[in-house]
Amino acid sequence: MTEQTGKHLKMRPHRALWEYATTPTRATLFLRTFLPWQIVRFLIINAKILSMTLRNEGLDK
Amino acid sequence: MARIVVLGAGVSGHTAAAFLRRWLGKDDEIVVVCPKPDYNWLPSNIWVGVGRMSPEKVVIPLAPIYRRHGIQFMQSRALALHPEGKPSDPKPYVEVESTLDASMGRREELSYDFLINATGPKLNFEATEGLGPGKQSYSVCTADHAAETARVFLENVERMKRGERRRFVVGTGHGTCTCEGAAFEFIVNLEFELRRHGVRAQADVIYLSNEYELGDFGMGGAHIRRNGYVTPTNIFTESLFAEREIDWIIRSHVRRLEQGRLYYETLEGDEKDLSFDMAMLLPPFSGVGLKAYDRQGEDITARLFAPNGFMRVDANYEAKPYEQWLASDWPRTYQTPLYPNVFAAGIAFAPPHAISEPHVSKRGTPIFAAPPRTGMPSATIGKTVAHSIADIVRGKGRPMHTASMAELGAACVASAGADLLHGTAATMTVLPIVPNYERYPEHGRNLDYTMGEIGLAGHWVKLLLHYLFMYKARLRPGWAWIPE
Numbered sequence: 001m002t003e004q005t006g007k008h009l010k011m012r013p014h015r016a017l018w019e020y021a022t023t024p025t026r027a028t029l030f031l032r033t034f035l036p037w038q039i040v041r042f043l044i045i046n047a048k049i050l051s052m053t054l055r056n057e058g059l060d061k
Numbered sequence: 062m063a064r065i066v067v068l069g070a071g072v073s074g075h076t077a078a079a080f081l082r083r084w085l086g087k088d089d090e091i092v093v094v095c096p097k098p099d100y101n102w103l104p105s106n107i108w109v110g111v112g113r114m115s116p117e118k119v120v121i122p123l124a125p126i127y128r129r130h131g132i133q134f135m136q137s138r139a140l141a142l143h144p145e146g147k148p149s150d151p152k153p154y155v156e157v158e159s160t161l162d163a164s165m166g167r168r169e170e171l172s173y174d175f176l177i178n179a180t181g182p183k184l185n186f187e188a189t190e191g192l193g194p195g196k197q198s199y200s201v202c203t204a205d206h207a208a209e210t211a212r213v214f215l216e217n218v219e220r221m222k223r224g225e226r227r228r229f230v231v232g233t234g235h236g237t238c239t240c241e242g243a244a245f246e247f248i249v250n251l252e253f254e255l256r257r258h259g260v261r262a263q264a265d266v267i268y269l270s271n272e273y274e275l276g277d278f279g280m281g282g283a284h285i286r287r288n289g290y291v292t293p294t295n296i297f298t299e300s301l302f303a304e305r306e307i308d309w310i311i312r313s314h315v316r317r318l319e320q321g322r323l324y325y326e327t328l329e330g331d332e333k334d335l336s337f338d339m340a341m342l343l344p345p346f347s348g349v350g351l352k353a354y355d356r357q358g359e360d361i362t363a364r365l366f367a368p369n370g371f372m373r374v375d376a377n378y379e380a381k382p383y384e385q386w387l388a389s390d391w392p393r394t395y396q397t398p399l400y401p402n403v404f405a406a407g408i409a410f411a412p413p414h415a416i417s418e419p420h421v422s423k424r425g426t427p428i429f430a431a432p433p434r435t436g437m438p439s440a441t442i443g444k445t446v447a448h449s450i451a452d453i454v455r456g457k458g459r460p461m462h463t464a465s466m467a468e469l470g471a472a473c474v475a476s477a478g479a480d481l482l483h484g485t486a487a488t489m490t491v492l493p494i495v496p497n498y499e500r501y502p503e504h505g506r507n508l509d510y511t512m513g514e515i516g517l518a519g520h521w522v523k524l525l526l527h528y529l530f531m532y533k534a535r536l537r538p539g540w541a542w543i544p545e
Contacts, residue, residue, distance in 0.1 A: 021303035022296055032485055032516040041518035045488050049522070052470040052490055052510055053544040056441055059468050 062088040063454045066155060066173040068139045068351075070095035070123055072103070072436045073407025073443035074179030076545065079536055080444050082132050084451035091131075092171065096138040096160045098122055100534050101204050104436060104474075105527050107246045109207035110341065111254045112215050113479045116204040119531075126536055136161045137169070139180065139349075142365065144400040145356035146172075153402065175450045178372050178405040179443060182346035185235075189344075191318030192234040198318055198340040201247055210341055214251065217339050221260035227338040230323065232269035234342030236314025236422075239279045239431035241272055244343055245298065246475040249487075251341075252305045253478030268302065268309040269325070269335070269342070272430050273420055275299050275309060278473075279430035281417045283491045284504040285513040291504070294489070297513050301477065301487065310335070312420070314428045315342060330423030346408065346431070348372070364399060371411035373397060374404070378413050386414055388467030388497035395446050396461065404446045407439035416495055436530075437471045438464070438494055440545035467495040470510055474523040477515060486519030488512070 024032075031037050063085070067078045070093050078093045085091070099120040108114035127134040137157040146152045154172040159165060184202050186193030194200055199210040217227050231248040233241060248268050255261040268275075276282050276294030283294045302309055312328035323342075324334045348370020353362045366372055376392040390413040397403045405411075416432045434442075445464035452459045470492030478484040490512050496505025504511075533543045 018303045021299040023303050038517040042521050045522050049472045056469050
């Protein structure tokens, strides 16, 4: 059996998965590249990664 | 005076060698044995594979760095370990074979006081007929592979610009693959690039994986606390794929590839096939095929290595059902039980069991993701092993240093499009890497440290990490202060 995939094909047995997936709202998409918000997120992500790294280092003390 | 031999100069081996040099005296010798002349910062191979970065930017020649820091470098391939030496001399040694053009194939016995096996994996393309570069699919596992992938990808882009429709399949080329995160990262980058080139409408993009659920990534997925919910990573991944109109096929084992078509088996035991114009499929990993012999020359490979070729260390390798797996099964010191002066770090150590729940198809084919050992834990393990050896050499008499993957956290920043203002990346952190249900009964992990989000900031973090870790790998001033 040949798997049917792709948007242009009618038979897509797994396409139903898409329809149940959570998708972002326009506001979420906007925030993903909105510079002031992303600068804040950049600081927060770095702080989280750094705290995890320091915790990893501390495990061996 | 001690001689420490490090086999391999990937993230784990390079880190171990650098810290050993830093912590040990001038009289102690650090020898790195690696078949390739360059260090490769693997996470950025994704950008090479879609043509956004040149391969030269992800590799660094090792010899000048090691020369500058007093580390001996042998461009050779390790063949066999002799941890008991030979009848005439009990000094342990490793047999190596040169890969330099000038001395190709010349064998040498390299004695050691301590050995770190950090050889990384063998890219086992042979496991699937037709898989891999030079055959029917492409890879991003090395900088050269990624450069070839980029060339073919851009050729396809040109064809789409002329109006042709193309189908891209990205994922795992075997039912027992690991590193699904790399396939995930590549497919979202590829999709981003198709949009950037203005040809997305002419492309079908399909993710094909051995994972039981999207977002498993070989670590049984994760749970993220976000917007008032605790959300599993399959929701996170499905959402991104749905948004990008990427189709997916999971729970699949690729059996063989021929030109433009692959054949796969599903967990239900069905045989299916899928046509493609370009496929980037990761290979399964195995050990590099090191052999081991005792003093009398008897083959002890099976005692030192697991059947998959990875080295047995201080883990609990007792076969037991999934329900009985424990975080404490995972190794802590990476010391081999048979020979206390031999360690394995990074991908080279044998995991005691998978992290994801194992599944077998109705035909008896294992189809589930093998445990990943990404850059962050690999580097931490390399440093930890170096610390233990340095303490022993300096006679400090301290207990061994530890770095269990059931205690370590890891951050994974998966690029989802490379652009300084419009790119994004999925930032994921988990703690611990191996779920610890004794400590965190509900989800196996500490949700205060486990996170996932997509945004431009993630791309900046990924870019920052690229330059930071390339700087660190060059062992420039202050390198040791950059965390693993």
